[in-house]
Structures are given as C-alpha cells and as structure tokens.
Amino acid sequence: TFLRRQLPPEDYDAIRAYEPCVVVSHAEKHACKYVVLSDQLIYLADNPPKSIRRVVALRDVVAIDLVDDYPEFLSSSDREINQHIRIIYSSTGLKKKCGKSRAVRKFLFPFHRSNASNQNVKEEHDGPIFWRDKEPSSLSESSFTSDLFCFLVNKLHEYLPEARDKHALHNKSQRADELVACIEIIQTLGLMFRETEIESSRLNTLAAKKGTLFKLLVILISKPQIPKPCPVLDIHVVADSPSAEMSYDAELQKLILEYTDKATALLYEILLVFQQGNLGLESTTFAISWMMSFLQNCPPIITFVAGIVKQVVKGLSASFQLLSPCQAVLLYQQFYILKSCLQYSKTLAEYIRNDYSEEFRYFIHIPALKKRLPLHYPITQPTTQLFHEVLKLVEQKQYVKC
Incomplete structure (x- = not known):
C-alpha cells in the first residue's frame, strides 16, 4: 500500500x-x-x-x-x-x-x-x-511452487530427450510441435527462476525436489532426439528447398538450435541459484560443486560442453558483425557455464583444457571478443571480466576447488 x-x-x-x-x-x-x-x-x-x-x-x-x-x-x-x-x-x-x-x-x-x-x-x-532481515518479502511468495516445478519438468520428460510416443520417432511434423512446446516450457522455467526474487523459495523448492532437479539437469544437457533420416543441414539452403521432407529437416535443426540456447539459459539460472546457496541456508546446504559433481558423471555433459565451446568459437569468429543484445547475453551465460565447469569439476576442466586448447589459443581471445561486443551494451564489461576469468582458468594446470 x-x-x-x-x-x-x-x-x-x-x-x-x-x-x-x-x-x-x-x-x-x-x-x-x-x-x-x-x-x-x-x-x-x-x-x-x-x-x-x-x-x-x-x-x-x-x-x-x-x-x-x-x-x-x-x-x-x-x-x-x-x-x-x-x-x-x-x-x-x-x-x-x-x-x-x-x-x-x-x-x-x-x-x-x-x-x-x-x-x-x-x-x-x-x-x-x-x-x-529474516522475514521474506510477500511479493513473490507464491510465484514458484513445488507442484508447478514438478509438473513442468515431468511434461518436459515426456518429450525429452526422446518422445514417449513412438509415433513421434517417425513423424517429423509432430516432433517439431513437441520441440516448440518444450522450448516454451524451458522459457517458463527460466522466468520462474529469474523472476522469483526471494532466493530461499528457489532453494527450498530444489531441496524438496532433488529427484525432479536431477531429471531436469539431465534433460538440459541432453540433445533432443529427432526422426531419422534428418542429417545436419545448412538451414538457410534447405529452407528454400521445395521438398517438404527437407523443409521439416530444416525446421527441426532450427528448433534444436533454439532449444540448445534456451537450455543453456536455464542451466545458467540454476547455476546462479546454487552459487547463491553456496554458504548454506538454515538446514539446507546447496553447493555448486555438488551440482557439478552430479553433472560430470552424466554422459551427455561432454557433448553439451563441447557444443558450448563450439558455439562460442562460432560466435566470435563466424563474422565481424556485432552481436545482438540477445546474443551477448547468451555469450555471457555460456562463459559462466564454462567457468563453473573449469572451477568446480576436475573432469570437465581437464577435458576443456586438453581437447580445446587450440580453440582458446586461436579463436577464443580478447581481440575477437572486442570486435563482436559493442561498448555501449551494459553486459559488455561483465562479459569481458568473466572472459578473463575463463581464460585464466583454462591456463591453469591444477584443479582449483572453491
């Protein structure tokens, strides 16, 4: 009032x-x-x-x-x-x-x-x-409930990484519709985490629903399955093709890219929650290292991290065009995830250093970043600072546990 x-x-x-x-x-x-x-x-x-x-x-x-x-x-x-x-x-x-x-x-x-x-x-x-003070704000007390969290994750699980409906394994149109729905659900989850300002409610939800959280993490790092044959094609070339079959292939590939970006953004939001809970909250203790320990034991994480590195390389070296605001935010989120992997997971840190040392030497560097990020973007300075931290961690030979 x-x-x-x-x-x-x-x-x-x-x-x-x-x-x-x-x-x-x-x-x-x-x-x-x-x-x-x-x-x-x-x-x-x-x-x-x-x-x-x-x-x-x-x-x-x-x-x-x-x-x-x-x-x-x-x-x-x-x-x-x-x-x-x-x-x-x-x-x-x-x-x-x-x-x-x-x-x-x-x-x-x-x-x-x-x-x-x-x-x-x-x-x-x-x-x-x-x-x-100890009393939480009343503005957002009901904005993130456990029931809604579980419902949305379970709905995702119906379609990802593959659809439970076996008919969708051969129906490209149906699979495209399912991926569109999954993208909307992931965006909703991302908003729920980001717009729920009172951190304790997010931590309490994740604490009470660990099984659901594990399920969500696996979904986010797993590439959605799509009907075969659906080769990796150049979307811009295929989009102009009169073939309906190739058109569906192009649409599915485009949806996969969009899904990957949204999944990256949601994983970033979850990492933030764990980072905020790193010092503990009442009887619940969440640590980002605990989350990374779980992720490094999930087989899809290697492919997911590799995809992020490749996206960063593409974003910094594909052209000399300036990044859009949305692309700049995504780049920051990708760097944040890479930093978490390097800082809190020995397995993933060694993988990144051993398999992508050339990429960080020749493509992922400060001059390339400065060419793509406009100075007037508010996120430019935080991204540059985060970039320096990632490069420093890549150059380290020993795993650092915080």
Missing part, C-alpha cells in the same frame, strides 16, 4: 521485491530500511515506511561481484548463512538523487537471511551495507 501511494503506477508495476535490511553508510548508521528492487532502479525506504528514494539505476551498474567471505562483524552462526554481493555503480545518472557525480560507488549486499537487528555492523567499501 505504501509503495502504491508513493510511486507512479508505471514505477509500482515494475517493483519486483523488497526486503527489510540494516543499512550502514556515511549518511546512515545502523538504520533499519527497506531495499526495494524494480526493473530499473534500487530504492531505499524508511522502516516503518514514511518516505522512499531512488539510490541506484540498474543502467548505471558497472559490475556485480559475489564476495565469498565471512563478515567479521556478524556472529559465528550468522557468518555461515550470509552471502555478500557487491554492486559497483556510477552515480552520474542519479547524481541529483545521490548527491555526487562522475563517481563510482559500491554497495555490499550480504544476501542470505539473517536476524540482524542486534548485530554490531561496521562500514565497508565506502558505500551502504545492506543485509536482509
């Missing part, structure tokens, strides 16, 4: 989440506030609500770093359940609101839940410190 009164309708509709936090900055000393996140802005509101002000425009965010540390100012038990996210941003865009211009400032967000009302908090990083 407070947000509806204080904000214009278009700004209120863009609100995604809010959290009670303790804020420490030059202006605030252990102040109880609400951090409000919208599609474009981060706000600070009084607690209890009296006023609200803009703090950061998301377009001004320069980098977002996950800080894997234990805050000394929290008790030992709270250190285990807190996670810091540092947001570095330029205050130029909101200089009238923030009081500074042409400056780069930092926020430190310890994100996991913590009862912080009586904690002794100190100022760090010359910017406000937020950490969440």
Whole structure:
C-alpha cells in the first residue's frame, strides 16, 4: 500500500521485491530500511515506511561481484548463512538523487537471511551495507511452487530427450510441435527462476525436489532426439528447398538450435541459484560443486560442453558483425557455464583444457571478443571480466576447488 501511494503506477508495476535490511553508510548508521528492487532502479525506504528514494539505476551498474567471505562483524552462526554481493555503480545518472557525480560507488549486499537487528555492523567499501532481515518479502511468495516445478519438468520428460510416443520417432511434423512446446516450457522455467526474487523459495523448492532437479539437469544437457533420416543441414539452403521432407529437416535443426540456447539459459539460472546457496541456508546446504559433481558423471555433459565451446568459437569468429543484445547475453551465460565447469569439476576442466586448447589459443581471445561486443551494451564489461576469468582458468594446470 505504501509503495502504491508513493510511486507512479508505471514505477509500482515494475517493483519486483523488497526486503527489510540494516543499512550502514556515511549518511546512515545502523538504520533499519527497506531495499526495494524494480526493473530499473534500487530504492531505499524508511522502516516503518514514511518516505522512499531512488539510490541506484540498474543502467548505471558497472559490475556485480559475489564476495565469498565471512563478515567479521556478524556472529559465528550468522557468518555461515550470509552471502555478500557487491554492486559497483556510477552515480552520474542519479547524481541529483545521490548527491555526487562522475563517481563510482559500491554497495555490499550480504544476501542470505539473517536476524540482524542486534548485530554490531561496521562500514565497508565506502558505500551502504545492506543485509536482509529474516522475514521474506510477500511479493513473490507464491510465484514458484513445488507442484508447478514438478509438473513442468515431468511434461518436459515426456518429450525429452526422446518422445514417449513412438509415433513421434517417425513423424517429423509432430516432433517439431513437441520441440516448440518444450522450448516454451524451458522459457517458463527460466522466468520462474529469474523472476522469483526471494532466493530461499528457489532453494527450498530444489531441496524438496532433488529427484525432479536431477531429471531436469539431465534433460538440459541432453540433445533432443529427432526422426531419422534428418542429417545436419545448412538451414538457410534447405529452407528454400521445395521438398517438404527437407523443409521439416530444416525446421527441426532450427528448433534444436533454439532449444540448445534456451537450455543453456536455464542451466545458467540454476547455476546462479546454487552459487547463491553456496554458504548454506538454515538446514539446507546447496553447493555448486555438488551440482557439478552430479553433472560430470552424466554422459551427455561432454557433448553439451563441447557444443558450448563450439558455439562460442562460432560466435566470435563466424563474422565481424556485432552481436545482438540477445546474443551477448547468451555469450555471457555460456562463459559462466564454462567457468563453473573449469572451477568446480576436475573432469570437465581437464577435458576443456586438453581437447580445446587450440580453440582458446586461436579463436577464443580478447581481440575477437572486442570486435563482436559493442561498448555501449551494459553486459559488455561483465562479459569481458568473466572472459578473463575463463581464460585464466583454462591456463591453469591444477584443479582449483572453491
């Protein structure tokens, strides 16, 4: 009600989440506030609500770093359940609101839940410190339910990696329709993970449905089966062919490519959830290393990782055209998955280093990236930073476990 009164309708509709936090900055000393996140802005509101002000425009965010540390100012038990996210941003865009211009400032967000009302908090990083109270936001409590998660994954399993209906094994038109449905389901799952702002609900869902999660992971890394004969053809050439049979082949190949991109995006979202849960949450402990341990033992993962490397090579060397925004986001997601494989899986790290050293030497390099990524894209700088991290891990000879 407070947000509806204080904000214009278009700004209120863009609100995604809010959290009670303790804020420490030059202006605030252990102040109880609400951090409000919208599609474009981060706000600070009084607690209890009296006023609200803009703090950061998301377009001004320069980098977002996950800080894997234990805050000394929290008790030992709270250190285990807190996670810091540092947001570095330029205050130029909101200089009238923030009081500074042409400056780069930092926020430190310890994100996991913590009862912080009586904690002794100190100022760090010359910017406000937020950490969440134990009560979750009510905006997204029902947006991700276990029942819906299981239903969608089970529906995927009906068609992937192969259809249960044996008739579809020979019916290219039917298989194309099934792949279209699967792409829509995967997009829905991706939105559910991304739009569910309260991380604990996602972790709780995955914790309660481990079997369903395992099933989903195997589906995502497995290439969909399609009717034979359906050779790998040049889509642009085949699309102009008068042959209906070849037209279906081309459509299926195009759908396979689209499915692979959507599966990559969803796997990226799941990796983020595991990364956010790396320090534990109440009685549930999720670690990205545990997830990678499962994946490295799944036979399809080698083909999946190989496909990602080949897609990256193609994206950086196929032409000198600039990447579209969607292609740039996909490239970031691909790098993130490769980094996770290199950092948390000895088997996959050795595979990437041994089998694709030439690709990283001659095709996947910074000059190629700079030619394809426009400087004005907000994702360009994070992608470049992530690219450097991937290259550094590829050059390492020893497996690093975090």
